[in-house]
Structure formats: structure tokens, C-alpha cells
Amino acid sequence: MENSTLTPEESLLLISKTIEETKQRFKENGHIIILWGVIIFAVFASQYIFSVIGWYKKFDIIWTTALFPLAAIYTFIYIRKNINKRNLPKTFLTRVIGTLGWTMGANFMALGLFFSNQLGDAMAPVFIILLAFSMIVTGASIKFKPLFIGGILLNLIGLGTFFISKDYHGFSLMLGSVVGLIVPGILLNKANKRENV
Amino acid sequence: MFKDLDPILHSQLRLSVVSILMTVDEANFNFIKEETQATSGNLSIQIKKLQEAGYIEVKKTFLNNYPNTSLSITNKGIEAFETYVNNLKTYINPK
Numbered sequence: 001m002e003n004s005t006l007t008p009e010e011s012l013l014l015i016s017k018t019i020e021e022t023k024q025r026f027k028e029n030g031h032i033i034i035l036w037g038v039i040i041f042a043v044f045a046s047q048y049i050f051s052v053i054g055w056y057k058k059f060d061i062i063w064t065t066a067l068f069p070l071a072a073i074y075t076f077i078y079i080r081k082n083i084n085k086r087n088l089p090k091t092f093l094t095r096v097i098g099t100l101g102w103t104m105g106a107n108f109m110a111l112g113l114f115f116s117n118q119l120g121d122a123m124a125p126v127f128i129i130l131l132a133f134s135m136i137v138t139g140a141s142i143k144f145k146p147l148f149i150g151g152i153l154l155n156l157i158g159l160g161t162f163f164i165s166k167d168y169h170g171f172s173l174m175l176g177s178v179v180g181l182i183v184p185g186i187l188l189n190k191a192n193k194r195e196n197v
Numbered sequence: 198m199f200k201d202l203d204p205i206l207h208s209q210l211r212l213s214v215v216s217i218l219m220t221v222d223e224a225n226f227n228f229i230k231e232e233t234q235a236t237s238g239n240l241s242i243q244i245k246k247l248q249e250a251g252y253i254e255v256k257k258t259f260l261n262n263y264p265n266t267s268l269s270i271t272n273k274g275i276e277a278f279e280t281y282v283n284n285l286k287t288y289i290n291p292k
Contacts, residue, residue, distance in 0.1 A: 006209055008202075008288035014209065015282065018216035022232060087231065089217075089224030 030188030032075055033135075033147070037181025039071045044170040044177075068112075072105055096141055104134045124169035128158030128176050135180050144191070147184040154180030200284040203277055205250045210235055210243045215278050218253060218270040226266040244268065252277055 006014065079098075088094070107130065116123055132155035139148030154176045161172040206212050213233045217224060230240055247253045252274030256267045270278075 006207065006212070008285045011202075011207065011212060011285055012282075012289065014212055015216045018213050018232070019220050022217050022220045087225055087228040089221040089228050091221045095222065 030185035030192075032078065033181050033185035033188065035071060035075070037177040037185060039067055040177040041174050041182070043067055044173045048170050068108075075101075093141055097138055100134050100137055104130060121166045121169075122162070124166075124173055125158045125161040128161060128172065129155060131176070132158055132180060135184070139184070144184075144188055146187040150180040150184035200287055202284055202288075203281050205246065205252065206277060206281045208243070210239065211247055214240075214243060214247060214268075215252060215270065215274060218268060219275070219278055223267050223269045226268065229268065247274070250277075 132151050135151030139151050157172055157176045217229055217232055248255050254269050254271050258265050
């Protein structure tokens, strides 16, 4: 870029073009959202399968406590690498989504590890509602309707889960992961690919 | 009545740098270089001018053992940018 002076029209055009192009760089990709959807689905689908074939007690805790922290570590490394590799700047949006992500993660861990007895049957619905909250805020922040709508549906599934027996809470989580995470995540990836063509 | 345009901002590269920094909280040198397609030497000179005018803040740190220069806009820079845009409007839509 030259360091020439500009006419007023050129200046305004340059400002709006630069701001628009910079904003385009902040498109979120659905990779992490799909990953969490698949992990949640895998954990609860496998728990159901284990319970059907009688292995439930053997694998439940190890499976759940291994997969969720592994996904959390992967998410952390992926985000750090991605930001460094693409020289991405810090923005209001990255701050909101980043803070939302780590506070959600910390609360999920605290609820799961220390408050599962107090929460009792409400564990799954509370988990789903918190997840829905983060999807709704993320969807609204990046102005991506499928994620926002998926979050609302996930929120409704969470509220509905209070009315069903604890035996079927795993199915609510599986349905929620598909509706609120996997499908919106895939749509988000597709939308970004279309824009990059 | 036309108002004078800020000479610090009224240059293509410096205006691009400030426009980018108006959109973000903080950006590093390489990001700005990629976005503006400027050479490192020219960009450094223009960044220095903006820094001397008090429009941007430059922080030099290390990231993964490599030097990292991050830039952010100051309150004075935001005010100057807003005044510049308002003055531009008087040229385009004179009353």
C-alpha cells in the first residue's frame, strides 16, 4: 500500500473497505461446536449402550471423566494455535466468546465434580440450559441465526427435561447435542466455506 | 465551510492502520501488515508517526520466544478519527 494522500471520497471508501475486510477475518468456524456436540452425543450414547449390555458401572465414570477433559484440553490448544497462526487480533467479540467459553467450562466442571449430589435429577437440565445460554449468546454475537435458533431449541429441550424421568435424561442430552451443536456447527462451517469461495 | 483534515490521518496507509485499530481491541504488526499489504519498513515508519501523535499505543513483548509488536488505538486516536470522519462528511455533503 502506498502512502499517498487521498480525496475525501477515497478516504471514506478506504475506511469502510478496511473496516469491512477486517471484520470478515473474525468469522468463527463451527469446528469446536461440532466437536463438543459429538463428544456429548458419544458420551451419553455410549453410556446407554454400556447400560444395555451391562458394562455401565465399569466404564461410566472413566469414559465421562476422560472424554470431557480431553475435549477441553483440545479446545484450549486449538484456539491458542489458531489465534497465533492467523495473527488474529483481540476484539470485543473474541473477548465475549472467550470469556463465555471458559466460565461455562469452569462451571460445568464445578457442577459435575462438586455439586452433583445437590443438583440430583436437575443435573442434566441445568447442564443443557447452561449450554443453550452459551449457544444463544454466541449465535447472537456472531449474528448467525442457525446457532441462535439451535440454542433456543436446546434451551426448550433443557426445560422439557425437568418433566421427564432421569432414566431418559441421556436422550435429552443426545437430542440437544444434535439440535443445538452438531447441526448449527455444520451449517456454520458451510456458511464460512461459501463466503471463502 | 470546509474544515482542515488531520494531516496525520490523511494518508492512505496511516488511515488504514487507524481504521483497522478502530475495529479491534488490539492487533499485532503482522496482522496489520497482511491487511494493508504494506512493506515492513514503510509500515514501521507510519506506525511511529501515529505513535508520536499519540493516536496509537505500541507494546513490544515476546510471544513463543519471538518478538511481538501489538498495537491499539488510544482515546486521543479515537477522537481524532471521529473528527476526521465528521470533517470528511462536510467535503462530501457541504451545507
